[in-house]
Amino acid sequence: MYGGGEVPSPAEESSLVRMEKILGAILLSGVLASVSLIAAGYLWRWLRTGQLQLEYALPGSNLYQFWVNDMRQAVQGTFRPRLLINLGIALLMATPYARVFFSFVHFAFVQKNLKYSFFTLFVFGGLTYSLFF
Amino acid sequence: MLSFPFLLMVSLAAGFVGAMSGMGGGVVLIPVLTFVGLDIKRAIAASIVSVIASSSGAASAYVRDGITNVKVGMFLEIFTMVGAWTGALITLSINERTLYILFGAILFVCWGALWIRQNRPHRSSVQDRFSRWLELEGHYFDKATGEEVSYKAIRAYWGGPLMFLAGITSGLLGIGAGAVKVLIHDLVMELPPKVSTTTSNLIIGVTALAGTSVYLSKRLIDPLIAGPVILGVVAGALAGTRVLVHLKNETVRKFFLLVLAVLGAEMIVRGWRGA
Numbered sequence: 001m002y003g004g005g006e007v008p009s010p011a012e013e014s015s016l017v018r019m020e021k022i023l024g025a026i027l028l029s030g031v032l033a034s035v036s037l038i039a040a041g042y043l044w045r046w047l048r049t050g051q052l053q054l055e056y057a058l059p060g061s062n063l064y065q066f067w068v069n070d071m072r073q074a075v076q077g078t079f080r081p082r083l084l085i086n087l088g089i090a091l092l093m094a095t096p097y098a099r100v101f102f103s104f105v106h107f108a109f110v111q112k113n114l115k116y117s118f119f120t121l122f123v124f125g126g127l128t129y130s131l132f133f
Numbered sequence: 134m135l136s137f138p139f140l141l142m143v144s145l146a147a148g149f150v151g152a153m154s155g156m157g158g159g160v161v162l163i164p165v166l167t168f169v170g171l172d173i174k175r176a177i178a179a180s181i182v183s184v185i186a187s188s189s190g191a192a193s194a195y196v197r198d199g200i201t202n203v204k205v206g207m208f209l210e211i212f213t214m215v216g217a218w219t220g221a222l223i224t225l226s227i228n229e230r231t232l233y234i235l236f237g238a239i240l241f242v243c244w245g246a247l248w249i250r251q252n253r254p255h256r257s258s259v260q261d262r263f264s265r266w267l268e269l270e271g272h273y274f275d276k277a278t279g280e281e282v283s284y285k286a287i288r289a290y291w292g293g294p295l296m297f298l299a300g301i302t303s304g305l306l307g308i309g310a311g312a313v314k315v316l317i318h319d320l321v322m323e324l325p326p327k328v329s330t331t332t333s334n335l336i337i338g339v340t341a342l343a344g345t346s347v348y349l350s351k352r353l354i355d356p357l358i359a360g361p362v363i364l365g366v367v368a369g370a371l372a373g374t375r376v377l378v379h380l381k382n383e384t385v386r387k388f389f390l391l392v393l394a395v396l397g398a399e400m401i402v403r404g405w406r407g408a
Binding site: 016020023031034038039042052053054056057058066082085088089093095096099123126127131133 | 136137199201210268356357361
């Protein structure tokens, strides 16, 4: 197990490199998908009504309710411009959350690094708690 | 005044300038949005959502290139996350005039950070036991010099608590506070400049998310503003990063020192006069 401050072995190094590649992919795909959804929502609105202005409030009184609300509407298939924009914003907020979760999984189950499993779990727990503020 | 095209253009410009300076779009976006009449708390809330987008976009490339030190980031996130909650809660409880003055003061701190950073060469000291226990060392290939750079971070016992203050700044003012984070990495933990900047980008995403959750719960995130701001800041940051490679560092630095000083003074004056 690598976790005592010693120099990492080549296997641990390559595992860390793999983790970095996956973290990069999570962040990039999250941001790209989010921006695409928001842009698609506005484009749809503009094609349908000829204007871009949209006045509404985000659903839910915390991040968890906001996500659940959006997912429920998406599953029900009630797609409209504002849902795409909401999904984009929700996905953007979920991106760092997913990155922290993946980091925890990697440190805990692949690298078996107790210290960093604890650190990432703490941050993941904190972010999860803040979903219900 | 706050039409979609206007918000998009302002955010584009803020993202562009923010990426060129490495400080993110919030430091420009918030003063401009408040200047055209938006309530400062709503401007802060919109900005902090866009910070997630710009920092995550930038971090994705740096992490894949192996420059970011993921362990440094993971350790320091513990402190910035708690700091961001604290900062956002302070914002909700203080009046607008104080926020304007605080924002202006932080811009001057960023001004100082930018000034100090550019005038200080990177040093390398002996690693302390706590930082060694945290495994805060690494190496990366520097494409500019063609060399492999190895380094060891130090004074993590100071880096953590100071990052709590950086997190407060971020949550309080809706900015990435990259300048403050980078300064802590540079001066306190003695990370090489590239590792320092890229690791700061990774941390900013989680810090901003922590702040966002507080603002969302108070219904301060308005999709009417957040939508175009996210699109504009991301597009501006992409363009700014591309232009940056063609400009001289000194030109960018002088330009941004001027921008920070003007915006900082303007925010303090507005706070003093009652916005």
